[in-house]
Amino acid sequence: MFMNDIVLYGPYHNHVIDFWQMRNEENIHFITFQDMKRDLPSVIEKTAKFLGKTLSKEQILTLADYLSFDKFSINPSVNRENEDERISAALQTKKVDDFHFIRKGKSGSFREEMPEDLIEKFNEWTLKEIEKAKVDPEIQSIFLGV
Numbered sequence: 001m002f003m004n005d006i007v008l009y010g011p012y013h014n015h016v017i018d019f020w021q022m023r024n025e026e027n028i029h030f031i032t033f034q035d036m037k038r039d040l041p042s043v044i045e046k047t048a049k050f051l052g053k054t055l056s057k058e059q060i061l062t063l064a065d066y067l068s069f070d071k072f073s074i075n076p077s078v079n080r081e082n083e084d085e086r087i088s089a090a091l092q093t094k095k096v097d098d099f100h101f102i103r104k105g106k107s108g109s110f111r112e113e114m115p116e117d118l119i120e121k122f123n124e125w126t127l128k129e130i131e132k133a134k135v136d137p138e139i140q141s142i143f144l145g146v
């Protein structure tokens with residue numbers, strides 16, 4: 001379904017590429033999961049500045065703690081615990097018993113779960129979509145996690 005763009009918030013590549021191409025516009029703030037994992041307090045500070053807000057160091061650290069993966073991943077609203085049944089019904093698919101929208105909180109953890117041949121297919125699909133969109137190669141690191 002994913003590689004056929006039958007997903008919510010998709011087609012995936014177009015969705016990300018569109019915002020990547022607008023990343024320097026004054027009303028777009030483009031951040032990545034890797035940025036947040038690398039330095040969440042800095043991302044919070046930059047996001048606050050983008051929104052025209054000033055936060056104290058204490059507020060930034062409090063938010064960083066609240067938004068840490070350990071706390072974020074157990075938040076029922078974030079993990080969409082009430083949405084999986086509704087989505088399964090709408091798509092007429094079987095509900096996945098152990099579904100978690102928020103997974104491991106590690107960049108590249110798909111490599112631990114997907115077979116190498118499927119990863120290769122995803123990478124080929126991604127490179128083809130990047131080439132088709134004629135965007136700079138810098139975006140490859142976002143998609144491929146390199």
